[in-house]
Amino acid sequence: MKQHLRHMNALRAFEAAGRLGRMTLAADELHVTPGAISRQVRQLEDALGVVLFEGPKNRPVLTAAGKYLQPTLSAAFMQIEQAVDAMLERQHTTLDVSCLSTFTMRWLIPRLYDFHASQPDIGVRLKATDQSAATPVSRSDVAISVAQDEDEEATPADVFLFDELLGPVLAPGLADRLRLGEPADLENREILQTRTRRNAWSMWSASVGSAVRVLPGTEFEHYYFTLEAAIGGLGICIAPWHLVMDDVRAGRLTAPLGFHASGYRYVARRNGTRDEAARLFCDWLQAQAVAMPQPEPLGARAVKLASAPRSRPPSRARRAR
Template identity: 30%
Template sequence: MRYTLPPMHTLRAFEASARLRNFTLAGEELHLTASAVSHQIRALEAFYGTALFRRQRHEVVLTASGERLLEATQPFLAQLSALGEALRVRDAQRLSLTAPPSLVSRWLMPRLGAFLAAHPQVDFKLHATTALLDLDAEQADLAIRYGDGRWPGLHAQKLFGESVFPVAAPVYARKHKLVGETFEGATLLRDDFQSWDRWLGAAAPAPAPAGPVYSDSALLLQAAEAGHGVALGRSVLVADAIASGALVRLGERAIDAPGAYYLVSARDATDAPAVAAFRQWLEALA
């Protein structure tokens, strides 16, 4: 359907002038001069081809045509204004986050309930993916990424680093008499994120890591918890499992992981209330 409508700014000037019965007061409300309001009213009268006001010395009075237009204009503007407020509130409470699946399942999910309980109005959406979603294209408001903190065109704030050390299920450790960092006879579980080479080193002979390879660190740790072997655990991802007793740390030595976790956003983005609340919560938690 094709609509024949005047410019919106002329309707706003008309409604304010009709309500206040004065171009000067209408201009003050709209942050315009009285001359600008008068010009917009003349443009609206030209659009409809009829006079909308009778100009008197100290005020303006609606004509019959002006009365009819006001009856349609006031509810129209009120509905648009109310809808705008509703849409702004909804957008303000929307929050979309992207994060690696391993971090989501092993660290974020056990803690996320506290945030959602404290902010029940937030419309939350989580993308658990290793893909780097385009934050400038608003595919997500925030991202938790692992790396060196350098993503061109994006703002990155470091949350936490991590260290790496061997872990195993308590039953598996006892069965294979794993003491310290001696893993003879054990199956060394692997993932695509890191190998055992850096840990073992040339000076620490050990069986070739012949265990299965997992594409995700969370799967690797699930295999270790199930007693399938020894895994190199990343401190952030194994903290809860060690605290609960599902995994035990083997030895005291740890090496720094090559990267860290960062909270990433579009460089020029302005945080909506829900995004700001999540950022503050995550910073405090980290």
């Protein structure tokens, strides 16, 4: 290290005094006495062989040499502070992430272990919202929201995740009784409703070009209640693929009419805070979205069902267990 850089305390004292204009203010900022600031400034002047302040002691002003040195030191100390802050933030960062409540429960939380494993120094604090799909999610470090195709153009801070796919889902036992093979089979059927997504049926019927009339069934406060009702055999609901794919693949739900694009897309937006951590989280979200399984084409499902042996219904004694 060069000799003059050994006077780091003196450089810091001079920078504060020159920037603030008074020794007392510099002393308050650095938590020392005004006398200590004056001594440090004199030591620096002796080391450099120049006078940095002139005028009365209670109101010193910078000399030409002082005016040359002070702004350079201020910029250097600011850069050091920013580098240290960035390092501390990277080591101990907690991101505030907001998204719709059912998405949080059924898509995000089951995958978070993977992010924590790859980025153990970045915590995630989830904030669920029950706003409707067409309403922007409130601001946070990262906001995962649902946008319509005709909404405003994406910004550089937006990360596309996936297009929403909608379809009717129901419990396998109910599907065996109803034998749904085409949208017309839903005529005058009751459809389970969700208060926050009352337009789900109209969106799906528009996507398949159907004018079938259905009846409004039981309405639930949240989508996850509606999905649990469908799993329990209480009726048919229109659901997004990403919320039910695990249930469909596990056989808890079936989707006899497939899934179609709703015109909505899921987007993650960084809101300008904790940029590096937010970027890493959004990159991870996008990778998870790309790896997400897609629904089987209807033809493939029909072949599979036709070739599978029919299972007998469980006996009354077995059902009673």
